[in-house]
Amino acid sequence: MSDTPFGFGLPPEEPEDGDEGKKKDQQSGGGQGPANPFGFGGLPGAGGFGGPGADNPLAAMFGSLNPTDLGAAFQQLGQMLSYEGGPVNWDMAKQIARQTVAQGTSDGTKDASVGPAERRSVEEAVRLADLWLDDVTSLPSGSASAVAWSRAEWVEATLPAWQELVDPVAERVGAAMGDVLPEEMQAMAGPLIGMMRSMGGAMFGTQIGQAVGVLAGEVVGSTDIGLPLGPAGRAALLPVNVEAFGKDLSVPQEEVRLYLALREAAHQRLFAHVPWLRSHLFGAVDGYARGIKVDTAKLEDVVGQFDPQNPEQLQDALQQGMFQPEDTPEQKAALARLETALALVEGWVDAVVHAAAKPRLGSADALRETLRRRRATGGPAEQTFATLIGLELRPRRLRDASRLWASLTDARGIDGRDGLWAHPDMLPTATDLDDPDGFVHREQMDFSELDKMLGEAAGGAHGTPDLRKKDDGETEDDDTE
Numbered sequence: 001m002s003d004t005p006f007g008f009g010l011p012p013e014e015p016e017d018g019d020e021g022k023k024k025d026q027q028s029g030g031g032q033g034p035a036n037p038f039g040f041g042g043l044p045g046a047g048g049f050g051g052p053g054a055d056n057p058l059a060a061m062f063g064s065l066n067p068t069d070l071g072a073a074f075q076q077l078g079q080m081l082s083y084e085g086g087p088v089n090w091d092m093a094k095q096i097a098r099q100t101v102a103q104g105t106s107d108g109t110k111d112a113s114v115g116p117a118e119r120r121s122v123e124e125a126v127r128l129a130d131l132w133l134d135d136v137t138s139l140p141s142g143s144a145s146a147v148a149w150s151r152a153e154w155v156e157a158t159l160p161a162w163q164e165l166v167d168p169v170a171e172r173v174g175a176a177m178g179d180v181l182p183e184e185m186q187a188m189a190g191p192l193i194g195m196m197r198s199m200g201g202a203m204f205g206t207q208i209g210q211a212v213g214v215l216a217g218e219v220v221g222s223t224d225i226g227l228p229l230g231p232a233g234r235a236a237l238l239p240v241n242v243e244a245f246g247k248d249l250s251v252p253q254e255e256v257r258l259y260l261a262l263r264e265a266a267h268q269r270l271f272a273h274v275p276w277l278r279s280h281l282f283g284a285v286d287g288y289a290r291g292i293k294v295d296t297a298k299l300e301d302v303v304g305q306f307d308p309q310n311p312e313q314l315q316d317a318l319q320q321g322m323f324q325p326e327d328t329p330e331q332k333a334a335l336a337r338l339e340t341a342l343a344l345v346e347g348w349v350d351a352v353v354h355a356a357a358k359p360r361l362g363s364a365d366a367l368r369e370t371l372r373r374r375r376a377t378g379g380p381a382e383q384t385f386a387t388l389i390g391l392e393l394r395p396r397r398l399r400d401a402s403r404l405w406a407s408l409t410d411a412r413g414i415d416g417r418d419g420l421w422a423h424p425d426m427l428p429t430a431t432d433l434d435d436p437d438g439f440v441h442r443e444q445m446d447f448s449e450l451d452k453m454l455g456e457a458a459g460g461a462h463g464t465p466d467l468r469k470k471d472d473g474e475t476e477d478d479d480t481e
Contacts (some may be wrong), residue, residue: 018474019272029099036164036208039174049173055369058216073396086170086171086201087167087170087171087201087204088163088166088167088169088170088201088204088208089201089202089204090159090200090205090208090319091205092201092205092206093159093162093204093205093206093208093209094155094156094159095209096205096206096209096210096213097155097159097209097212097213097216098152098155098211098213098357099213100210100213100214100216101151101155101213101216101217102152103245105116105217105218107244109217109240109244111150111151111152111216111217111240112150112240113150114150114239117136118239119147119148120147121148121150121238121239121257121360122146122147122237122257122261123146123148123253125146125237125257125258125260126143126146126235126237126261126264126265128258128261129258129261129265129266129356130143131263132262132356132357132360133262133265133266133269133352133356135356136352136355136356136414137352137418138414138415138418139269139270139272139273139415139418139421140273141265141267141268141269142233142235142265142268142269142270142271142272142273142276143233143234143235143264143265143268143269143272144233144234146234146235146236147234147235147236147237148236148237148238148239149222149236149237150238150240151216151217151238151241154222154230154236154238155212155213155216157194157222157229157230157231158212158222158229158230158423161227161228161229161230162208162212162229162467165282165285166204166208168285168286168289168290169229169289170201170204173304206306216238217241218241219241220236220237220238220239220241220245220260220285221235221236221237221260221263221264221267222235222236222264222267223263223264223268223271226267226281226342226345226346226375227281227282228271228278231270232266235264235265235275236264236402237257237260237261237264237305242256242257242260245260249363249366249367249370251363251366251367252363254366255361255362255363255367256363258357258361258363259353259357259364259367260389262353262356262357263353263371264347266349266352266353267345267349270345270348270349270421273421274421276423276424277345277421280341280343280424281338281342281345284334284337284338284341285338285416287338288331288335288338291328291330291331305388312313327455330352336430339395339396339397339430340397340428340429340430340433342395343395343396343397343400343401343433344427344428345395346375346395346398346402347395347398347399347400347401347402347403347404347405348401348405349462350368350371350372350398350401350402351405351406351409352405353368354402355409372398372399375395375398397430397433397435400433400436401428403436404428404436404439404440407436407437407440408420408436408440411440411441412440
């Protein structure tokens, strides 16, 4: 094992000596870029004390870091190794997310504080959106307030939801990191296991932080991925991202903002007035995550070759899909249940928003198609989460679900359509998305039968005998002694 502890190197800033510094960094094995698990930039310590810079061990480890950066690096390293919390170091995740937001997006857009004029514009857009939605859905407004967030504020507000989503998978990986060692080694390697779990929590935290930070530069509200990420009853838009979204669409900015406010307000109505929906969606994610199995062969190989000088090995294992869903009927059912639930939520929002916007906004069709494509393809942050938890949080069948909700509106009206949200068992299944017309007519027939049964039961309460169970399982007439 190398004498160089952990091998942390240059931060991602440009070297002070320009191109010459870049060459030196490349020769020493650096330049790993944003995949570095701890936010210290490249990891050039492959040479150890015997490699380049052997006369100056600190230079070999940290390159041209100035004393201030060096102190921060040691402080972050200490925080990482002293972490004793859950499977993800969420303090580090938050720190990395904020740093990522501060760097701006790839198109050069920087985060900025939201001014009073932008806040008023968002509040007015959400207020008008709710008025329009009153005409197309029986669900009342779910927005107790409307807020305009900066990207940094979005990070702060949504991290609790990400913690609920990611912790189940990270917990499985953290446990597997200790389980792959033989029992006799586990008793002897307690400190090593603890260190590995601390590092695993830090690496998950960094990955999540980077993904949340990138996603903060893409989202336009709090419900973009079909899950309620923000506080309940608070409709939110990000003005800087709304402006970037509509920049190349040749659509007036006011219409873009209003259309996105319609989507945000529609999501809020659904999650506010369908009380079981949030727990159903998050429970489906958790159920799917707990069916994921860790590739113990790959993990054993990583642990067996673990070198404290090269901690990014564990990071690479995470990025290369170290865990896969079990190919069992239960796991397939969990995935289908989750994908169908996401599609039904997004399909309902798509149908309702289109009904509200079509008569009022000339750009409604163009904005609808743009958002459909955006949700179908996802961005780099969504792909990162797919790698981390083995799951793409996007509705694969949005168009099918939207057509089904539209058919239900035509067949049963607004109240009949929205009434299906009363219970999860009343909602269409994945099979029903293949045959929306069949679902509409079949369910109508079932409801009429139910009405008939309820009518008979009501009549029984006014004179027909009441049948009750005896202790031995037989039934008796209420009038029989």
